[in-house]
Amino acid sequence: MSLHFGSLFWPNSYREPVNYPELSGRLSKSVVVIGGGVSGIICGFELSSSGIDTVLIEQQRIGTGSTSANTGLLQYSNDKMLSELIRTIGETDAALFYRACKHASEKLCDIAESLPRGTEFKRRSSLYYASSPRDKATLRKEYNTLVKHGFAADWWEEEQIAEHFSFRRSAAIVTRGDAEVNPYLFVHAMAEEAVKRGLEIYEGTKMLRVEPNGDGYTIFTSAGRIEAEHVVYAVGYTPEAAGGRWPKTKLHRSYAIVTDPLPSLAEWHERFLLWETARPYLYLRTTNDNRIIIGGLDENLRQPVSSKQELRAHSMRLLAELRRLFPAYSPEIRYEWNATFGESADGLPWIGEDPDRPGQHYCLGYGGNGTIYSCLAAEIIRDRILGIPNAVAPIVKPDRAVAAE
Template sequence: MKLISGQLPWANTLPHPPVYPVLEGDTACDCLIVGGGMGGAMMSYRMSLTGADTVIIDKRSVAGGSSHANTGLLQIANDKSLTSCMNTFGEENGVLFYKLCQRGLQAILDLPEKLEIDPQIIPRSSLLYASSLEDVPALKLEQENLASHGFDSELWNEEKIRSHYSFSRPAALYSRGDAETNPFRTVHSLIHKAHSGGVRVYAHTEALSYEYRTDGVICHTRHGRIFAKNVVFAMGYETQEMKKDRGAELINTYAVMTKPLRSMPKWHEQSLIWETARPYLYFRTTPDGRIIAGGKDEQLTDPDRREVRVLSQSQRLLEELVALFPELQGIEAEYSWGAVFGSTRDGLPYMGPHPEYPHCYFIEGYGGNGTVYSMIAAELLSDTLAGRHRPELELFSLTRTAKPSPSPAIQG
């Protein structure tokens, strides 16, 4: 699957990333992780902390797939609001989901001091604005539900928005506790740390086939075999080529990164910005004075068509940016790209085991909060492999067909 089209910005921010060898010959391990993107990076880091004998492979270079197209917004809030989650899954499970996201995001914020390569994880607040007057009642209800369950969020009126930004909208939620990151550096920093902690890393090593046995899994590569007691598949959207999830949907999404600005527009605390409309637009800044704009999602098309669409969709994103910040008139993009993006029909990611794949677990962080989902999955699955029961996984079951049953409170 061709995941990305256009020009990507992140590799220039780490010009000499760590390089890993191709697997040559046979090897064995307690845990094999397939995929060197964000999910695999989070998982390998967590496994290195447990001391388990772990191998991670990727058919590309590390961070060479969808993680390279990631725009690096990290939020507690999700594409599906807390209110909607409570309505769909019940109050207990809806709040559990948001609490897991809050905990996962805090774990990400704690990473920089533990890593040797700076992942450029920066705390940020978020502004979620009402795209229309009709969205204001739902936004008010969302703020009430967030506040009643301990999430730090305020409802701003039109006047307050205007006093803090170059634009105004009928209402907005201003929430704290979020972050931004450089996804390319984050993946490399996590895998580099895992490698230094004993995880064996092999790049350009494609898994060609698997043998599922009673005592584990044999992974066949072009130049050898890996005998693993357990396998964690962290292949992102390409998982759908291996096993089709009926509740998953793949689309195209687009993003731009501008040239560096001489000065930032009126933009309170350089917060993350997004909207209530679906599909939504979103905006963030970068440490070197640029702006990232993303959205304009559309149905999945063949890669050649996406290549053509990058130019027109990127121009539309710049127009949306200028509509919010008129002082940016004439702004230009230095990087423009399109990528495959996945979501689920019920708004929850997939993570955990699957009955048709013995000794295997999956990380499918589908949705706009994929990096946070990856951290949640890494915690739950590393604990599971260490023999600790994590009932929270029931919420994200790969075989779910109805509302999940109530799960216990988050474990410490």
């Protein structure tokens, strides 16, 4: 099943990535990570950095699945606001989860800055604005909740927004400590560094089945097999590949466009990351060469569109939204795509050991913060393997009580 359709932007930034061999024969490791996208690579990076003997297999090439369609925003705020999450899971757990996301964002920023290969990483602030005046009260409640729990945030009224941008909205929250990155470069740079730390990577190696073998598992692949104590499923938006009965995912599709470079982005204050209170929401960012990326228009359909005509109709809607926000710009579409994404009924990712299958772990960072969730997953799975308690693990565990909506 295809995960995206259209012309992708990021792969053009690294046309000759490092190639990894196909697995043949037998291999014995402590952990096998299945999936070479952002989730799998972050997990492989974390495990190998912790001294855990790990191998990663990818059925195609590193970063060619959903990672190529990722728009590269690193934000700790969730699709479900902290004030909303409190109503779902309680104040203590919700605040703990948000702090964990903030920690994950900071960790990813530190990793990106430490990698020898450039990843077009930039630290940014985010402007979360009210889509309509009736959202102002909800947004104010969220601001008060963030401040109450120690998150640095500023409240902007309409006039302050208009002073910094070419559009007006009734109110907005400004949060600090977010970032943007080229996800394709980031994944490849992390993979190269993880190999230096002991991770083995095999491309063109498809997982066929996993069978118990006493103290662990045998993973049968397209041209070999792996004996391992632990299996990590970082299989992106193909949850059926992970098996098990716990993840109850909702798969949708979303759209994005990237413009040609613009002469100037002077009206875009500090290159803030932009998003809104409406659901589904629009989100926008810039690139280091003065392009604009805008995404949204989510639909409750799993399969991406299959025609250029249908894709272009949605792309033009995104372009119209961009021009409404920044009427002084004259952007033209250069890249456009539609891609599958997933979420859960409670807005939280599926992370941790399957209670029915000890030693098999989910690394399914579903939601708008997928890269952040992947970092959380890597730490939770690492701690489980090493026997270290992790306070966030019970919040996102696969068998938590959640309705399959």
